[in-house]
Amino acid sequence: MEPALGPVLAELPSTRRTLLVTLRKRGEARAEELAQELGITVSAVRQHLQGLAAADLVVHRDEIAGPGRPRRSYALGAAAEALFPKAYGELTLELLDHLADEDPGVVRRAFERRRTARVRRVQTRLEGLDFAGRVAEIARVLDEDGYLADFAATDDGEGFLLREHNCAILAVARRYGHACSTEISFLRELLPDADVRRVAHILSGSHACVYEIRPTPVA
Secondary structure, three states: OOOOOOHHHHOOOHHHHHHHHHHHHHOOEEHHHHHHHHOOOHHHHHHHHHHHHHOOOEEEEEEOOOOOOOEEEEEEOHHHHHHOOOOHHHHHHHHHHHHHHHOHHHHHHHHHHHHHHHHHHHHHHHOOOOHHHHHHHHHHHHHHOOOOEEEEEOOOOOOEEEEEOOOOOHHHHHHOOHHHHHHHHHHHHHOOOEEEEEEEOHHHOOOOEEEEEEEOOOO
């Protein structure tokens, strides 16, 4: 039975794709074993493995077992993990649904606790920065978290537009509005001296979530 393939894995040349799937199933194998399984020559397998190793998709381990050349075994590299599909989004939604059935308020509290933890984590990175520096660092944090975030000055030069081109929690946000409300609360708590407004929203059909950030006038 063929395993489900991620989009990037499915686009690889068939032999390399089969090699990766075989190593996923076996855990570790020598070139001779892989050649027998795929029905191709050992030299062809080694050529493909060399290309996969150059992309950090395959690693090898040498085992010395007496005189002669060591026995080399191959396994998936860390970079190959991302090629195989994961069901984290579905699992998260399923768990949240179970929690909501038990206690409707527990999901809201969970998102609030997540927001608080994120704020604490990021605040240390903002210490000593001016307003523009803090906006830039927040955009960097969001980008690291998978939001494909960037920022730019507003047309009048008096504020910034912080853009999230990808929603890292889109499946959750579609079902639970707490995800989006805590996101803007997260930004407002990190920038207490700013007026933060969401001016575009992925869930409303925009290609990005965009936040307008302007420093609050000093009285």
